Every structure is written in C-alpha cells, then in structure tokens.
Amino acid sequence: MxxxxxxxxxxxxxxxxxxxxxxxxxxxxxxxxxxxxxxxxxxxxxxxxxxxxxxxxxxxxxxxxxxxxxxxxxxxxxLKPGGEIRPDIEGDLCMISVYGSDKPGIVYRVAKILGEKQVNITDLNTKLVGSEERPVYVLILEAVLPENITEEDVDTWMSPLRSELQVDISVRTIPTAEL
Amino acid sequence: MAVCPILLYPDPILKQVAEPVVMPDETVDALVQDLIDTMLDAGHSVGVAAPQIGASRRVVVVDVSNSKLGRDNNHGLLTMINPEVIEKSGSMTMREGCMSVPDYTGNVTRAENIIVEFTDRSGQPQVIECSGFEAIAIQHEIDHLDGLLFLDRVSSLKTDLFRRKKR
Known part of the structure; x- marks a missing residue:
C-alpha cells in the first residue's frame, strides 16, 4: 500500500x-x-x-x-516504497538534558557531536522557559547508543560544551526491559 | 513440559482477570513447568504470566538473575502461585516492553520495593521482599493476572517533562 x-x-x-x-x-x-x-x-x-x-x-x-x-x-x-518501515535501531536508550540561559547554538552543538559519533537521535524536544528577562533554554533528547558507547563516553563528549556554552548537561541511560 | 507460544494482544485472555489456584492442585505443576520452559526459550525474557500462554490462572514465573538489570539483586527463579503484593514503597520509572505487545515500549512508574506473598511450587506459603528490577518484573507479571498491560500504566509520552504546565 x-x-x-x-x-x-x-x-x-x-x-x-x-x-x-x-x-x-x-x-x-x-x-x-x-x-x-x-x-x-x-x-x-x-x-x-x-x-x-x-x-x-x-x-x-x-x-x-x-x-x-x-x-x-x-x-x-x-513516501518511497519502504519509507513507512521503522528501522530497528539496536542499543541502549540514552537521555541527554541540556539547559541554561538561552544562547544561539545549543541544539546545533549538541547534535553535531552526536552526529559525528554516529549516535542516532530518536526524539528531541526543546523549550524556551524562564522569564523574558532571563530566558532559559531546555533541550531534552533521546538517542540510541551504538554498541561500545557508554553513558560515560557521551558525558565526556559533552563536557567541553558545559564551559563553552555555560549550560548544565546530564546524561543517563534509561533501563529498558522486555518483561 | 512444553514451550508455549506467547499470546499477543488482542487475544482476549490477556485482558481477563485470572482465576486463583485452589491448592492443592495437581495440574498447577505442569503449568509452572510450561511457564519456565517458555521463559527460558524466550531467551532474554525475565518473566512469564500464565495468561500469556493461554491459561487464565494466577501463576507467574520470574527470574531476573540473568539480566543485566537484575543480576546483583534477585531471588533467582521465583515460581509464584496466587501472588499478591501486600506492601509497596518508593517509586521507579522504567521503559517497559512486553512480549505480548511487540514493538512498543513506554515509561512506567512502579513501586521500587515490594513485599509479596505467594504459594511456591511445592505448595509452601512464602513472603519475600524484593526491590529494583525484580520488584518491577513481579509487578508487571502480576498485572497480567489482573488483565492489565503496561499500556494501561504508561505514565508519560516519552519526554513528558514539557507537558506539565506550571502556574
């Protein structure tokens, strides 16, 4: 069809x-x-x-x-034939939260690192919160970690952004289980 | 002694409240063995409830000892007849999936610590305290006995943080 x-x-x-x-x-x-x-x-x-x-x-x-x-x-x-079929992406689910005072480039800098490391982003939400005088940007994304990549690796990659962009970043894998 | 096919939703048995086992019951041991065989055959499965193999009876098996999440904190292979959670505390969110609802996962929040009462395979009453992944798995399997799927418990649409509006 x-x-x-x-x-x-x-x-x-x-x-x-x-x-x-x-x-x-x-x-x-x-x-x-x-x-x-x-x-x-x-x-x-x-x-x-x-x-x-x-x-x-x-x-x-x-x-x-x-x-x-x-x-x-x-x-x-x-859609081209097969375009409706979801790829089976294997790996641990990882949540990354990035937040801090609003400034250009937050999404791009985070996504660039993940893209370069071949980490697939499966879900991404951003929201501008806080007050007009002090806007706070919140980015939360979910990614699938390829084999051999750990939560700690992602955290290390993100580390330079903490000081460069003055944002807080936390990385955690979500336990997933078929019961 | 048999590996049984896992029933998939929308099989109506999965939405029924299962019947308690009246002990002693000579047929329950074979059902327990089928559940264990099916769980082992399903490879990464950590538990199976009787309704999932077509028996609407209150029996589950759980074994998280081979899974990464439960390896360090478990009671080994648990056979639970008429299990009932009598106390719960704490909460823990996990991304759950279910063999009876393939290709879909959802965030479910359940009690982190439970005390569960049941009859074991040899007919002895047991009360044990479980926590973490083992507690989650037991609650998931007991839900099957009440006709509940994890879909009935999903607490959020993935990153639900943005959906709760303050003020």
Whole structure:
C-alpha cells in the first residue's frame, strides 16, 4: 500500500485533531504512526498515512482545502516504497538534558557531536522557559547508543560544551526491559 | 513440559482477570513447568504470566538473575502461585516492553520495593521482599493476572517533562 507523510500546523485551538482525522476517515485513510503536539502557540501534527487506492498527491483531490481555509498549513509527502518501515535501531536508550540561559547554538552543538559519533537521535524536544528577562533554554533528547558507547563516553563528549556554552548537561541511560 | 507460544494482544485472555489456584492442585505443576520452559526459550525474557500462554490462572514465573538489570539483586527463579503484593514503597520509572505487545515500549512508574506473598511450587506459603528490577518484573507479571498491560500504566509520552504546565 502506498504511504504518505502528512504535516499540518496552525494556530492552536480545540478541534484541530477532530477536523483533520475526520477528513482522513472520510477518505478511507489509515493513520499509522503519528505525533502531535503544541509548539509555541502552534499545534503541529505529523502523521504517516496509507490508503488502499491512493498513489500520489492528486489522489487526495482538494480534500485538505477546508483545513487550509481554516488557517492550517498542510503538507503532503509521497513516501518511497519502504519509507513507512521503522528501522530497528539496536542499543541502549540514552537521555541527554541540556539547559541554561538561552544562547544561539545549543541544539546545533549538541547534535553535531552526536552526529559525528554516529549516535542516532530518536526524539528531541526543546523549550524556551524562564522569564523574558532571563530566558532559559531546555533541550531534552533521546538517542540510541551504538554498541561500545557508554553513558560515560557521551558525558565526556559533552563536557567541553558545559564551559563553552555555560549550560548544565546530564546524561543517563534509561533501563529498558522486555518483561 | 512444553514451550508455549506467547499470546499477543488482542487475544482476549490477556485482558481477563485470572482465576486463583485452589491448592492443592495437581495440574498447577505442569503449568509452572510450561511457564519456565517458555521463559527460558524466550531467551532474554525475565518473566512469564500464565495468561500469556493461554491459561487464565494466577501463576507467574520470574527470574531476573540473568539480566543485566537484575543480576546483583534477585531471588533467582521465583515460581509464584496466587501472588499478591501486600506492601509497596518508593517509586521507579522504567521503559517497559512486553512480549505480548511487540514493538512498543513506554515509561512506567512502579513501586521500587515490594513485599509479596505467594504459594511456591511445592505448595509452601512464602513472603519475600524484593526491590529494583525484580520488584518491577513481579509487578508487571502480576498485572497480567489482573488483565492489565503496561499500556494501561504508561505514565508519560516519552519526554513528558514539557507537558506539565506550571502556574
């Protein structure tokens, strides 16, 4: 079955999820993985969809027009075959928290180190908190550590950022068990 | 004595409250052996509850002694008939998965220390104190006896820290 990725974003208000999923239901789309959240004042939805008959963007016709008319931005991506299959990433889960007074480059510097070390980020959230005078930036991410890489290694890599960016960083693996 | 297939949700047995075993019961020993065989065959499994192999009876086996998380703090192979947690304290969050719900994990917060009462394989009443991973595993398996899956206990959507709004 052809799969699609649908991204929708717009000013938050009650009823967005119901409006979007109502349209998808009427079209006969299946929602597979999805993640929806409020970011700033915007509600954002990312969904992987499948439809037994649809093959391309045109198949959807103007089904999303009512969403756009109500102020939502809609983007549809047609996935290549297999694009819906989640890779099996083996390894220990690691949480990294980085926080401190807001400054440019926090996300980039952390992500750069992990990328260079081939550590896969599986989830990442950031939030600007604190007061207007003293904004505090909080970054929390989850990554999968390749074999032979420990929590201590990650902590050592992050160490220079503590002084360079004046941020606090903590690294911990999450015990995961199939019971 | 048999390795049994692990039932997967949505098998209705997994959502049923299991029946207590009335001791003495001649059939329970074979069930215990099946649970142990199935647990061992599942390689990294640290516990199996009877409903997971299709028996809606209050029996679980737990053995965390071979797992990294439980190696240093465990009671070895535990066979628990009619187990009941009679005291709990502390809390501990773990990312749990379940053989009956493949491909999904969630953060679950459970008691870190428990006192559990049960009847052992030889029919003797036992009361033991467990902590850490062994306590988590026992609570997870006992949940199966009450028709609960870890999905019913998930405490957060991954990094839930941002979702709690102050003020």
């Amino acid at each position: 052809q799969h699609f990725a649908l991204t929708i974003i717009g000013r938050d208000r009650p009823g967005i999820v119901s409006q979007v999923t109502g349209i998808l239901f009427d079209l006969g789309c299946n929602i597979a993985d999805s993640s929806c959240s409020i970011l700033g004042g915007q509600f954002s939805m990312i969904l992987i969809l499948a439809h037994p008959d649809y093959v391309d963007r045109e198949s959807f016709g103007d089904a999303f027009l009512p969403l756009e008319e109500s102020g939502l931005s809609v983007f549809l991506r047609v």
